[in-house]
Each structure stands twice: as C-alpha cells, then as structure tokens.
Amino acid sequence: MAGSELTASELAREVLAASRAEPGQSDAGVGGILERSGMSASDAGEVIASVRESQLLNARLRRRAAEVEALFSTARELVRLQDVDDVLKRLVERAHELMGTDVTYLSEVENDAGDLRVRHSAGTVTPEFRDLLVPAGFGLASKVASTREPAWVARYQQMSETPHDPRIDAAVEAEGLVSFLGVPLAVGDEVLGALFACNRFGYEYTPEEILLLSAFADHAAAVLHTARALAERAAATARAEEAYRELERHLAATERASGIHEELTSAVMSGATVVDLVSTVARRLERKVWALDEDGRALHRDGTLPPRRAIRDAMEASQASGHAESFEARGSHWILVAILGADRIVGAIIAEGSGSKGSGDIDDVDQRTLERAGHVAALVSFKREAASALRAERRARWLLKVIDDGDSDSASDDGVEFSAPIIGCAVIDLRDRDVADAASMAAAAVAEDGFVAHRDHRLIIAWTTGDAVAQSERVRRILADRLREQALTAVARSPVTGTAGLAGAVERATADLGFLPALGIEATTVSSDLFAPYHSLAAADPESATRFVGDLLGAVLSWDERRGTALFETLACFFDSGESRQAVAEKMHIHKNTVQQRLQRVHALLQGEWDDSEFRFRVQAAVRLESLRRVIRDARTPSSSG
Structure with missing residues (x-):
C-alpha cells in the first residue's frame, strides 16, 4: 500500500482537477484517489463534498462569464x-x-x-x-x-x-x-x-x-x-423642416394676400363695383372668377357656371359656415364664398378650380383670398344698399305723401326729383311677410321705373314707365321667389291721371285686391280694369258711374248732343229688344235700314271689339246706367219746375 500511496502534491493536483470538472463528473475518481492516499472515510467525504461545491461554483462562474460576455456583446451592438x-x-x-x-x-x-x-x-x-x-x-x-x-x-x-x-x-x-x-x-x-x-x-x-x-x-x-x-427625433426634425418650409410659404402667401388686399381696398376707395373686385381677384389668382347676384346668376357672362341648384346650396353652406365652400359640378372643382348682408345673402363670388398655375385644386391662400374678397364685396354691397335704402326711403315717403295729399308739390321737400309722370300703379298683398324687407327688394326691382312704399301688409308701386300690369307681375315674381311665398297676389291699374288720380287708383286697386280671395284667385297680377263695371255699380264714389259711362259712351253722347241724333236711344232699345233690329224699328217707328245705319255709326264711335263678350257687357252696363240716370232726371224735372 505504501508504494501505491500518492504524494501530497499529486493528491492536491488530482483534487484540484476534479473540482474544475463539470458538476457530477469525477466523483468516483476522487473517491479512489482519496482511498489510495489513506484518508479516513469521514475526511474523504468532506473533501468530496468540497469538490462538488467547487464544481457547482466553477460552473456557475463559467455560465455567468458567458452571460456577461453575451450581454457586453449586445451592449456594444446597442452602442453601434x-x-x-x-x-x-x-x-x-x-x-x-x-x-x-x-x-x-x-x-x-x-x-x-x-x-x-x-x-x-x-x-x-x-x-x-x-x-x-x-x-x-x-x-x-x-x-x-x-x-x-x-x-x-x-x-x-x-x-x-x-x-x-x-x-x-x-x-x-x-x-x-x-x-x-x-x-x-x-x-x-x-x-x-x-x-x-x-x-x-x-x-x-x-x-x-x-x-x-x-x-x-x-x-x-x-x-x-x-x-x-x-x-x-428624425420625425421631429422632418416636422421642423416642414414647419420652416410652411413658414416660408406662409410668409410668401401673406405678402401676396396683403398685396391683393391693398389692391381691393384701393378699388373700393375709388368706387369700384363687385364686378370690378372680381376682375382684380381673377387677375391676381390667375383663375376664372365670377360675381353672382343673390339668386346665383352671373353679373357678367364669361364661361359656363355650375347648375343653379348647386350654386344655391353652396351659397347657403357658405352663409352657415362663414367660410368658402368647395364642391364638384360638371366635372370641375369649384369654390364659392357668399357675400353676406345684415341678415341675408346679397351675392357670391365663385372661382373655378383650374388656372394657369396648373393645379386643379385651390389652396388655402386662394381660399382666404376669396373669403377676404367676399368681405370686401360685402362692404361694397352694404355701402350700396345703405345708399339705396336711404334713397328708397325718401322716395317711399314722397309716394305716401302724394297718395295722402294728392299733390306732388306738397311732397317736394323730401329732396326727390320728380320728372316723369305717373302712368300706373299696383298694390301687392304680402300675406304677412316682412313688409320692410319686401319693400327693399321691390325698390331694387323697380329701380328708376317708379316709386315703392308700404302700408300695412301691402306694397304700393307707382309706375312712371312701361306696362303697369307686366311690370307689376315681374316684381311680384321676384318677391315670390325671394320671400318663398308663391301665392303673392297683385292688382295693377293703368292709366292713372298723374299724381292727382293716384290716391283713387290705389284705393280702387286695394279694393280689387280684397275681392280676389273670394274668387279663388292668387299667385298672379290682375288688371284693375277688369273690375270696372263692378266699381261703377258698387263704388261709394258719386262720380264713379259718370266716369264709367263717359269712358265707354262719351263719343256717342257727344255725337247726339252736337247733331241732335238718337244714337243712344237706338242702342238702348237694341239691347232691350234682345238685339233685334226689326224689334227696334217697330218700337221706334223707324225703318229697319235706319236702325242698321245708326248701329253702324255707334260701332264706329265706340272703341272696342263687339265680338268680345266682356266689351259688350260693359257697353250694356254703361247704357243701363245712363238710361237709369235719364229716367230719374226726367221724373224729377216737373216737380223741380213747379
């Protein structure tokens, strides 16, 4: 045994090598070495336990080293x-x-x-x-x-x-x-x-x-x-660069918009119209631009506009938003800004979305320019409307004074220049609509062709030119469209015998207007002349019957008075006899040919078509009124003389 025993140094080397092995390895080898060294079993067990602990520790250290190396490698890649x-x-x-x-x-x-x-x-x-x-x-x-x-x-x-x-x-x-x-x-x-x-x-x-x-x-x-x-950071840099470019564009746009604004202001100061402003905007924007009236109609003709319905919708949308509105129509892009008055749309400016700049779209600068032009145009319109309103108010006061006083001279202190004679009048029933607003619209529609005033819920128009019935119907249609009340009704009277006869003509037209609902008539303009027979029969004016008879039979009565003939008596007998010439000859004891000659003379003197049943009715009414007047006059003559 002594020859096989290990030296202390050999034993140490073997134990150290075993401790560096992977956990679980060399346990049997270490036990054999310790047994050969003569170590007791208890000491050998402690050594083996220490070796195992050392193996685990070394394995953990190696693993941690690998982990640390991997983490350091990742950290280096993170840096790069x-x-x-x-x-x-x-x-x-x-x-x-x-x-x-x-x-x-x-x-x-x-x-x-x-x-x-x-x-x-x-x-x-x-x-x-x-x-x-x-x-x-x-x-x-x-x-x-x-x-x-x-x-x-x-x-x-x-x-x-x-x-x-x-x-x-x-x-x-x-x-x-x-x-x-x-x-x-x-x-x-x-x-x-x-x-x-x-x-x-x-x-x-x-x-x-x-x-x-x-x-x-x-x-x-x-x-x-x-x-x-x-x-x-890259996105922030890109945003900063884009913001800088946007700032440059904004500064350029601001300078451009400022130049346009100065030009528009200068145009307004020089008395430019809305059409002039639009011409300026079109030139500066290098686009086609139109001025529109409140109904969406172009104030000047140059090119094709979108449908009227699309324009009206855009005008209402612009009025609601307070900004320009874009829309598509007829294959093109359009932008429109409404010109706003105090409480309504007075017009619009519309631009086509294509121009010499080669873009089909209108950018924000162009939109703001149009909106600014709309504001300036609103000021121009307000100034024009204010002047028109003042003038219309003076003319309305003048007209009411003429109607009340019957004399234009008494109303001359209103500063109204009156040169053309009044030849017709009209009264329009507004059906509880805003009378003042309607009067303003009517005054603009009548312009220099007459005078407009309002009283109660009716408009009064005194015409100085044109066909009173046709002109009144034109104004009535304009009011019906803008007030959205198609049932508006008007009565026109012509001719009117100057300012002296205006009050009576307006009174008669007003009475006729009140008679129309009973006949189921609305949404039209009616000539007061159609009611002439009924005026003479029911009027409170004592002269109305005399005027009616004189207007129709004056020529026949004058002929009888000058020549001592009996044309009127023959005509009255003709109507009383059922328009039978034979019956007239028998009643008047004259020859039938004489009756024929007298009737031919009557036809020649009266201005009208005998085939027109309305004319024949009026002549008959006038004949009966004159006959009634003569019967009453002849009946009173004896007592008067006695």
Whole structure:
C-alpha cells in the first residue's frame, strides 16, 4: 500500500482537477484517489463534498462569464445601433443559446390598445407562431405587460390567471410548447413588449434563468426605446423642416394676400363695383372668377357656371359656415364664398378650380383670398344698399305723401326729383311677410321705373314707365321667389291721371285686391280694369258711374248732343229688344235700314271689339246706367219746375 500511496502534491493536483470538472463528473475518481492516499472515510467525504461545491461554483462562474460576455456583446451592438431588427434578432438568438430553452421569442406592443405581436423568434417551427398577435387582456404576454413583472407557467394549458384565446391556444399547440417564462421590456413607466423563453415540456424556471432573461429584456427594451427615440427625433426634425418650409410659404402667401388686399381696398376707395373686385381677384389668382347676384346668376357672362341648384346650396353652406365652400359640378372643382348682408345673402363670388398655375385644386391662400374678397364685396354691397335704402326711403315717403295729399308739390321737400309722370300703379298683398324687407327688394326691382312704399301688409308701386300690369307681375315674381311665398297676389291699374288720380287708383286697386280671395284667385297680377263695371255699380264714389259711362259712351253722347241724333236711344232699345233690329224699328217707328245705319255709326264711335263678350257687357252696363240716370232726371224735372 505504501508504494501505491500518492504524494501530497499529486493528491492536491488530482483534487484540484476534479473540482474544475463539470458538476457530477469525477466523483468516483476522487473517491479512489482519496482511498489510495489513506484518508479516513469521514475526511474523504468532506473533501468530496468540497469538490462538488467547487464544481457547482466553477460552473456557475463559467455560465455567468458567458452571460456577461453575451450581454457586453449586445451592449456594444446597442452602442453601434444601425439596424434595429438585426440587433433584436441577434439578442433573441443569444438569449436562446444561453437559456437553453426550446423556443425564445420577443413580442412588441403594436398599438395603443396594448396588443402584442411576435417580432423575432428562435427555435420556432410554425410560421403562424412567428407572426402571432396576442390581443390585450389575453394570454401570459398580457399579464407580463399589465403587471410589468416576470411571469411563468409550467404548463400553459393549465394556466388560469389570465383568459385564454382560442387562436393563441391553437398556435401554442401547433408549436408544441408547454412551459413559458416571460419578462417585460420596460423603460420607465412604459412597457414596450415582452421577452419569452419556452420549452416543449413541463418545466419550473429558476431565479437565475429569470434574472438572465430579464437582463436580455432590459437590453431589448433599450434597443426599442433608442430606436423609437431616434425615429421621433428624425420625425421631429422632418416636422421642423416642414414647419420652416410652411413658414416660408406662409410668409410668401401673406405678402401676396396683403398685396391683393391693398389692391381691393384701393378699388373700393375709388368706387369700384363687385364686378370690378372680381376682375382684380381673377387677375391676381390667375383663375376664372365670377360675381353672382343673390339668386346665383352671373353679373357678367364669361364661361359656363355650375347648375343653379348647386350654386344655391353652396351659397347657403357658405352663409352657415362663414367660410368658402368647395364642391364638384360638371366635372370641375369649384369654390364659392357668399357675400353676406345684415341678415341675408346679397351675392357670391365663385372661382373655378383650374388656372394657369396648373393645379386643379385651390389652396388655402386662394381660399382666404376669396373669403377676404367676399368681405370686401360685402362692404361694397352694404355701402350700396345703405345708399339705396336711404334713397328708397325718401322716395317711399314722397309716394305716401302724394297718395295722402294728392299733390306732388306738397311732397317736394323730401329732396326727390320728380320728372316723369305717373302712368300706373299696383298694390301687392304680402300675406304677412316682412313688409320692410319686401319693400327693399321691390325698390331694387323697380329701380328708376317708379316709386315703392308700404302700408300695412301691402306694397304700393307707382309706375312712371312701361306696362303697369307686366311690370307689376315681374316684381311680384321676384318677391315670390325671394320671400318663398308663391301665392303673392297683385292688382295693377293703368292709366292713372298723374299724381292727382293716384290716391283713387290705389284705393280702387286695394279694393280689387280684397275681392280676389273670394274668387279663388292668387299667385298672379290682375288688371284693375277688369273690375270696372263692378266699381261703377258698387263704388261709394258719386262720380264713379259718370266716369264709367263717359269712358265707354262719351263719343256717342257727344255725337247726339252736337247733331241732335238718337244714337243712344237706338242702342238702348237694341239691347232691350234682345238685339233685334226689326224689334227696334217697330218700337221706334223707324225703318229697319235706319236702325242698321245708326248701329253702324255707334260701332264706329265706340272703341272696342263687339265680338268680345266682356266689351259688350260693359257697353250694356254703361247704357243701363245712363238710361237709369235719364229716367230719374226726367221724373224729377216737373216737380223741380213747379
């Protein structure tokens, strides 16, 4: 035994070599060496325990060295960060190698809802798992993200802490995974994703494995955070550059708009009209621009405009929004801004969305320019309307004074120039509409052709030119359209014997207007002359019957008075005899040929068509009134003389 015993130095070398081996190796060899050295069994047991402890410690140190090297390698790549996807891929691969698990993968938060999608993986065999989306609130990944703490499960199918998703369970089953360890990718209070290590068998993960995977997760979080910071910085730089370019464009646009505004202001100061303003805008914008009236009609003709309905809709939309409105019509892009008065649309400016600049769209600068032009045009319109309103008010006062006093001279102190004689009048029933507003519209429509005033719920128009009935119907239609009341009714009378006869003509037209509803007549203009027979029969004016008879039979009565003939008596007998010439001859004891000659003379003297039943009715009414007057006069003559 003594010859086989080891020396102390040999024993030390053997024990030291055994302590450096992997855990579980060389236990039998160390025991044999110790037995040969003559060491007691108890001492040998202590030495073997120390060797085993040393083996575990050395193995742990070697593993930690490898982990530290892997982490340092990842840190170096992080510093030299170029391709984020490449860095994350290698980080997952290193974690996979050091963890020694079957599968390792990284999931990143994809949206604000908190859904996580697998971005990189190692050890996977199914393509569905490599692009797996885990909805927020489901699976182990959501638990890791919500708690910001590591989480693990030895058997995934038995996990009950978080809800399962059928699609996720199917992907896990297809991949054959059983146990999971997940750690969060967090920077500050923000969770960017989760890093997972998985096995295809049941497994309880150790604290060392959790710490190692967490270290890799910290690096992955740093990579994602840095990448996002760089992306945000690049985006911020791009936004700053775009803001600078936008500022340059804004300054140029401001200078251009200021120039246009100065030109528009100068045009207004020189008395320019809305059409002049539009010409200026068209030249500066290098586009076709039109001025429209309140009904959407062009104030000047040059090109084709959109349909009237589309224009009216855009005008109403612009009035509601206070800005220009864009719309498509007839294959073109248009922009329109309403010209607003105090309480209504007084017109509009419309531009076609194509010009020499080669763009079919109108940019913000052009839109603001049109809106500014609309404001300036509104001032021009307001100034014009104010002057028109003052003039219309003076003319209305003058007209009412003439109607009340019957003399234009008494109204001359209103400063109204009156030269043309009044030849007709009209009264329009407004049916409870805004009388003042309607009077303003009517005054604009009548213009220099007459005078307009309002009294109660009616408009009064005194015409100085034109056909009173036709002119009145034109104004009535304009009011009906703008007031949206198609049932407006008017009565016109012509001729009128100057200012002296105006009051009577207006009174008669007003009476006729009140008679129309009983006849079911509305939405038209009626000539007061149609009611002449009824005026003479029912009027309170004592002269009305005399005027009616004189207007129709004056020529016949004058002929009888000058020549001593009996044309009137023959005509009266003709009507009383049922228009039989033979009966007239018998009653008057004259020859039938004489009757024929007298009637021919009557026809020649009366101005009218005997085939017109209305004319024949009026002549008969006039004849009967004159006959009645003569009967009453002859009956009173004896008593008067006595």
